[in-house]
Amino acid sequence: MTITDLFDELRPLAFSIAYQMLGSVTEAEDVVQEAFLRAHQTIERGEQIESPRAYLATLTTRLAIDHLRSARVRREQYVGEWLPEPLATESTPAERAETTDSLSLAFLVLLETLTPQQRAAFLLREVFGYPYPEVAEIVGTSVDSTRHLVARARKHVQERRPRNLATRQQRDELAERFFAAAGDGDLAALEELLTEDVVLHADGGGKVQALKRPVHGARRVAKLVSHGLAVLAERGMRIQITELNGEPAGLAIDADDHLIGVMALDIADGRIQTIHSIANPDKLRHLDPARSAG
Known part of the structure; x- marks a missing residue:
């Protein structure tokens, strides 16, 4: 599979992960570009990628975790209240995310209260439906630790999530x-x-x-x-x-x-x-x- 094929097929998933991790369209696009550049370099070296989807999800998530850690320092110095960048959901790959609710600005603001690792584990498990072993491998923890990360994040989110969504x-x-x-x-x-x-x-x-x-x-x-x-x-x-x-x-x-x-x-x-x-x-x-x- 060429990098062009990978990009066309997997960019929507990569962008959705990056955007919901970062709450920023521009930063998400930077992360996705870097992830595909690294995938291209891996292919150019002749290395085999058994599961491109899993590989890109891992690259994107890890890059987003690192990016979020540095972004939080900048956001602490932000003038006034920091809010996520709005996204036109009818004309972007992010609309393919499994639940529209996970894209709401209120939800993204709530995710800002989680640690980067908690946020990644929670999104991969609760929004994108990855099994715990895959989530653990992506975020670099044991399965038990991942379950604890997700449980803590889920409890935190459920306590503060909207009461009832309208049609x-x-x-x-x-x-x-x-x-x-x-x-x-x-x-x-x-x-x-x-x-x-x-x-x-x-x-x-x-x-x-x-x-x-x-x-x-x-x-x-x-x-x-x-x-x-x-x-x-x-x-x-x-x-x-x-x-x-x-x-x-x-x-x-x-x-x-x-x-x-x-x-x-x-x-x-x-x-x-x-x-x-x-x-x-x-x-x-x-x-x-x-x-x-x-």
């Missing part, structure tokens, strides 16, 4: 009502769509103005969202509803058709429980072809 139709309808109410400045209607303990997170990366810390509570969040969209409208910007990370989201697009921000909605029990607003331009370039081309 896609319910999510889409709720998103339409949310952005309509926010655009109209209808605070009462907006509050009705939010859980009492809703949280608004924002990531400007120190490059654009953004909240310095999360905002809690339906009343405060409704006022902030409504005011923010009103300011955008005054500047000639519009909201386009789409899907990011398997969730409904609004794209804020300026008069020149450039993307200047996204707002993703995490929904549970028929209401919005978390909002992730990302305006750091470095995290939006891959979603904005016109800007990335420039």
Whole structure:
């Protein structure tokens, strides 16, 4: 099998592993590129790869673990709150991941609380369905240690995971009502769509103005969202509803058709429980072809 064949067949899997490990599209692409470069070098040396799929999964995971360890140092120095890079799930290989829920921004933020090794073991076992012996070999531990890693990570995740996921139709309808109410400045209607303990997170990366810390509570969040969209409208910007990370989201697009921000909605029990607003331009370039081309 040539490296081109490997790339075409296995890139979706490699990208899904790297992205869910790192929460960054650009960093995931770097890891995948490095993994395939190493696979190519192995093939060039004439070495036999018995299972390309297992080989690429191992390379990608180990590279992602190393990358995440160094990335965490940078994220500790990040200006404001760090959020994952949003992913257009309808147009990327990551949509082939076995569960859409595992791509949600809320889930990726939750995974940030795990150690790199816990995160790898949990994703390989719980999301990608690898048997424990393979997971143990990939992360470099015994099977017993791997079971403990996964168990601890699973307990941690289950305690903090959303209470109840809505159907896609319910999510889409709720998103339409949310952005309509926010655009109209209808605070009462907006509050009705939010859980009492809703949280608004924002990531400007120190490059654009953004909240310095999360905002809690339906009343405060409704006022902030409504005011923010009103300011955008005054500047000639519009909201386009789409899907990011398997969730409904609004794209804020300026008069020149450039993307200047996204707002993703995490929904549970028929209401919005978390909002992730990302305006750091470095995290939006891959979603904005016109800007990335420039």
